[in-house]
Amino acid sequence: MPELPEFEIHARKLRDWMPGRRILRATILDEKLLGDPDPDAWQPILAGRTVTAVRREAKYLFLDLDPSPAGALHTLVAHLRMTGRFVQDTYVVGTPAHPTRFAMTLDDGTRVRFEDRRRFGRLWLSPTPDVAALPEVAHLGPDALRVPLSPEALGALCARSHRPIKVFLMDQRRIGGLGNICAIEILFRARIAPTIPAALLPAAAIARIARIIPEYLEWAIDRQSRRTLLYIGEKGSENIFPIYHREGTPCPNCATAIARIVQAGRSTYYCPACQSGS
DNA sequence: CTTATCCCCTGCCGGC
DNA sequence: TGCCGGCAGGGGATAA
Secondary structure (H helix, E strand, O other), rough: OOOOOHHHHHHHHHHHHHOOOOOEEEEOHHHHHOOOOOOOHHHHHHHOOEEEEEEEEEOEEEEEEEEOOOOOOOOOOOOOOOOOOEEEEEEOOOOOOOOEEEHHHHHOOOEEEEOOOOOOEEEEEEEOOOOOOOEEEEEOOEOOOOOOOHHHHHHHHHHHHOOOOOOHHOOOOOEEEEOHHHHHHHHOOOOOOOOOOOHHOOOOHHHHHHHHHHHHHHHHHHHHHOOOOOOOOOHHHHHHHOOOOOOOOOOOOOOOEEEEEEEEOEEEOOOOOOOOOO
């Protein structure tokens, strides 16, 4: 479930302390999470390597490593999918809330665990830091936060798609990083009906979306970086979003009951009054 | 090329 | 209380 804001928060937290740290030990506890089929190769590649940089591209995290003895520039690539999460703890107290699928011990004593309840997450060990070299990442559109689309560029993309605008916004090949909540909240801010085909949006509506995408992302990053990331349904989780997952409750603008529909198999929440057109 | 459907997994919640 | 269907912030494979 994590989207661009959660990935960005993960990247910033890891970037604070991880570069320069050497990996003493890496342990794979759930081989299903490996995008690469050879788990035995991981430990010898990772052990002894120093993390040089932490990067984010759309909903992917990249941990760059220093050159191997053979001169290879490996990069550990991670996707959290629905329930993945990196947890940093300097020591372990009791049993973690969720099973650990992957863990690394670093030379400052820090332990980094990768939790993933639903086991959809994936880890790859790329032989190169080049983003485009990994097939899963090569097709990504420009990152929604770092490379904001101009109204003209967004309009050109929309003109070629007949899909509902909400589904369009979630297409990672066109824009990288927006997920279900982002698409819902962005369209609510823009006052645009989620069902309108992208190609039918007038220029003014497209301009609003282009402006609101980075605005919303900054808000979500700021809002969520001050608390522990908990997913819907987890004990202690709190819904901070105005519209998402609030079917039947009053719209913050007009008090009309928030509606829920299903688009491309995913829930869409919207205000039938505020978001009745484009 | 585009779009739609199904599938992958686990766990929580509400209804009966 | 127990069971069961629905649902969950992801994307890939496949089909039309």
